Amino acid sequence: MKRFFFLLLLAIMGLVSCDDSIEENIPNEEFSALNKENKKRCFTMEKLEDNLSKDKNLSSKMSVIEEHTMNFIKKGNFKRLANGAIQIPVVFHVIYRSSSENLDLSVLQGQIDALNEDFNLQNPNRGALPSEFSSVEANAEISFTIQQVIRVQNTKKRRWRPNDDMKYTSKGGSDAVNPQEFLNFWIVNSMPYKKGQVLGYAQFPGGNRATDGIVVAKNFVGPRARTATHEVGHYLNLRHIWGDGGCGASDYVDDTPDADGPSRGCPSYPTAECGSNNMTMNFMDYSDDSCMYMFTTGQSNRMDAVFASGGFREAMAN
Ligand SMILES: [Zn+2]
Numbered sequence: 001m002k003r004f005f006f007l008l009l010l011a012i013m014g015l016v017s018c019d020d021s022i023e024e025n026i027p028n029e030e031f032s033a034l035n036k037e038n039k040k041r042c043f044t045m046e047k048l049e050d051n052l053s054k055d056k057n058l059s060s061k062m063s064v065i066e067e068h069t070m071n072f073i074k075k076g077n078f079k080r081l082a083n084g085a086i087q088i089p090v091v092f093h094v095i096y097r098s099s100s101e102n103l104d105l106s107v108l109q110g111q112i113d114a115l116n117e118d119f120n121l122q123n124p125n126r127g128a129l130p131s132e133f134s135s136v137e138a139n140a141e142i143s144f145t146i147q148q149v150i151r152v153q154n155t156k157k158r159r160w161r162p163n164d165d166m167k168y169t170s171k172g173g174s175d176a177v178n179p180q181e182f183l184n185f186w187i188v189n190s191m192p193y194k195k196g197q198v199l200g201y202a203q204f205p206g207g208n209r210a211t212d213g214i215v216v217a218k219n220f221v222g223p224r225a226r227t228a229t230h231e232v233g234h235y236l237n238l239r240h241i242w243g244d245g246g247c248g249a250s251d252y253v254d255d256t257p258d259a260d261g262p263s264r265g266c267p268s269y270p271t272a273e274c275g276s277n278n279m280t281m282n283f284m285d286y287s288d289d290s291c292m293y294m295f296t297t298g299q300s301n302r303m304d305a306v307f308a309s310g311g312f313r314e315a316m317a318n
Contacts, residue, residue: 018157022090030317041227041262041286042235043162043193043201045244051207052164056077061206064254068238086307086317087118089147093174093186094168097155101189101218108149110223115144118229118283123293130269133279136255137302141241142236147172150174160188160200164211176210180315183235185214185228191217200227202234205312226289233284233295237315241284251284262286 043164090112096102115121121139154172162209166173166186176184191198200216214231221228242259243249258274263285269275280287281294295303307317 003236006079015233021083025083041199041232042230042234042240043191043198044231045240047162047164048204051203054206058206065237065306068308068310069252069305072308073301074312085141085143088142088144088316089182090144091148091150091177091182091184092146093166094149094151095154095157095160095173095186095188096151097153097157097189102151102153103187103218103221105149107222108146111221111225111228112146114223114225115228115232118226119143119295120231120291125290125293126208129281129294130277131279132270133281133294133296136296136298137219137294138297138307140300142294142303144183148177150177157189159190159192161200162191162193162215163213166215167211167213176213179212181211183232183316186213186215187218187219187221188215191215197276200231202231204234205306206236224289226283226292229283231291233299233303237306238284238295238299238302240286253296253300254304255296256282256284259285266291 007010047298072089089226089283092108094103094108094138119140119142128139151172152169152172156218157172160166166178166188169175173186198217198219200214202214203212211288212235214228214235214316215251216227216231217227227243236251240262241256241260243251247260257276259278260273263271263278263280264287266288267278267280269280271280279285279294279296282299283295284294284299285292306313307315
């Protein structure tokens with residue numbers, strides 16, 4: 001019996017310790033077949049839950065930021081904080097295993113171009129916007145430039161977990177650079193999670209500066225890629241448009257219609273839920289990249305609050 005229990009214990013330990021490597025052992029073809037069925041856009045809210053459980057002060061820090069945001073919006077003193085558009089310098093951390101994963105500068109510049117389109121009312125698909133939403137479509141007036149590209153080869157990691165390891169040189173990733181003034185943008189080869197795949201995730205204002213920024217898997221980075229737009233939205237304090245709950249859950253924005261959950265694919269207009277038409281084309285929904293192309297005025301105002309005096313990213317605006 002003792003030997004049986006010992007073997008059982010070993011088996012359990014094996015299961016636990018192998019947990020990290022299960023996904024690493026799935027062949028690539030099988031893995032992509034798996035992902036097609038279980039695609040998941042964003043891990044930001046799960047990561048927030050994780051961070052809240054680890055940092056007991058985070059909740060109150062975020063409450064203070066939310067209060068600041070509400071006061072800023074109440075005052076109605078929008079546009080523009082300094083001189084026109086806010087410029088965000090981006091530090092790319094390209095963490096790659098094989099040379100094909102080491103994204104070319106042209107791909108990174110293409111990603112910057114896409115961000116600049118989306119935050120400056122120049123998304124190529126915005127002509128499809130239903131007239132119902134045209135009055136709230138907003139120019140966020142935020143522009144992005146490449147500050148620095150850091151390339152780190154890690155030959156051991158075929159895949160990453162969305163657990164911030166890539167944000168530390170000591171864990172095979174790359175340390176954040178001046179996160180008060182630069183947007184740190186980590187690119188990893190892939191992020192499998194629970195039989196699906198994470199496209200990207202962001203850290204909301206208020207979190208640890210060492211992990212501040214966004215992470216996107218390399219297949220979702222480039223000239224027509226919109227994952228980074230969504231993640232930068234979170235980074236600038238936007239919530240998912242459905243409020244991460246059913247009808248009635250709030251995204252803290254007044255001009256986005258109530259929704260019962262995320263949209264998938266490319267929904268045709270109108271798609272009604274909770275007594276109104278869904279804004280499926282909003283960057284903070286889960287629609288396909290080519291089918292999302294707008295921020296609202298309310299969302300733009302929330303982002304402005306982050307850069308305003310006393311805002312978490314005030315240093316970036318100056
Ligand atoms: Zn998200």
